Amino acid sequence: TSFGYKEVREEEKSQMVGNVFTSVASSYDLMNDLMSGGLHRLWKERLVSKLNPFPGMKHLDVAGGTGDVAFRILESINNVGRRAMRDIHDDNVLDETQIFVCDINPNMLNVGKKRAQERGFGDNKSLVWVEGDAEALKFEDGSMDGYTIAFGIRNVTHIEKALAEAHRVLKRGGRFLCLELSHVELPIFKDLYDYYSFSVIPALGELVAGDRESYQYLVESVRRFPSQEKFAKMIAEAGFDKVEYENLVGGVVAIHSGLKF
Numbered sequence: 001t002s003f004g005y006k007e008v009r010e011e012e013k014s015q016m017v018g019n020v021f022t023s024v025a026s027s028y029d030l031m032n033d034l035m036s037g038g039l040h041r042l043w044k045e046r047l048v049s050k051l052n053p054f055p056g057m058k059h060l061d062v063a064g065g066t067g068d069v070a071f072r073i074l075e076s077i078n079n080v081g082r083r084a085m086r087d088i089h090d091d092n093v094l095d096e097t098q099i100f101v102c103d104i105n106p107n108m109l110n111v112g113k114k115r116a117q118e119r120g121f122g123d124n125k126s127l128v129w130v131e132g133d134a135e136a137l138k139f140e141d142g143s144m145d146g147y148t149i150a151f152g153i154r155n156v157t158h159i160e161k162a163l164a165e166a167h168r169v170l171k172r173g174g175r176f177l178c179l180e181l182s183h184v185e186l187p188i189f190k191d192l193y194d195y196y197s198f199s200v201i202p203a204l205g206e207l208v209a210g211d212r213e214s215y216q217y218l219v220e221s222v223r224r225f226p227s228q229e230k231f232a233k234m235i236a237e238a239g240f241d242k243v244e245y246e247n248l249v250g251g252v253v254a255i256h257s258g259l260k261f
Ligand code: SAM
Pocket: 017, 021, 062, 063, 064, 065, 066, 067, 068, 069, 102, 103, 104, 105, 108, 132, 133, 134, 135, 149, 150, 151, 152, 155, 156, 157
């Protein structure tokens, strides 16, 4: 592609992504906490606070398998909703809220559904689990108020297609937000981070998940992912306005955002 990051052959990539997430689904939460030192929780909080969720909204969280982002959005809406309800005495708005969790891997969705039960969201009608591909979403044009994708776009085969789909399903005024592992440029921090990525992460993967290869793949896929600037350009090329990004922990992760006008 014109972005020059396509090193793995396409069908190989899709297959690899499938295998990776089937094999890691069960040890997934523990690995996330270990690899990020628990920071992924704060990063997801930040993503949701940027989204500014509201009661009655239609939201799509893509690659959302384990429900981590969706639960936070729902919690945030319930807090806002309860406050609003005290003022306007209307709980219909809350009932209309729909958070769609879309993931290509049914194993991840099952982990998410199980976690929803554990968190007391089991019979919550606002959560809708959908098996589907970020590149070909099963949602109508202009149907969503918001779109999030956390640690997911890096695994998508054609990133431009996923961005075009995000733009298509959003309403005018809808917001796109993407949380992803990104690139560190600070001189000494970069060396430390490289050591951590290439030595510590695969070793952790082997130790905890019994799967060095999947975590090796994770590190390499972060390497191949476009820089913050390049990715911002791709988002703008998909038709989004007001594209910007925020680096967290010196660029270990970045949150990109865009608006559909
Ligand atoms: N968003 C969750 C989080 O932050 O904890 C899960 C992130 S997990 C690292 C990446 C997810 O992307 C996996 O559940 C995987 O099945 C999903 N995925 C990979 N390719 C996808 C695609 N083309 N469409 C939808 N989901 C995809």
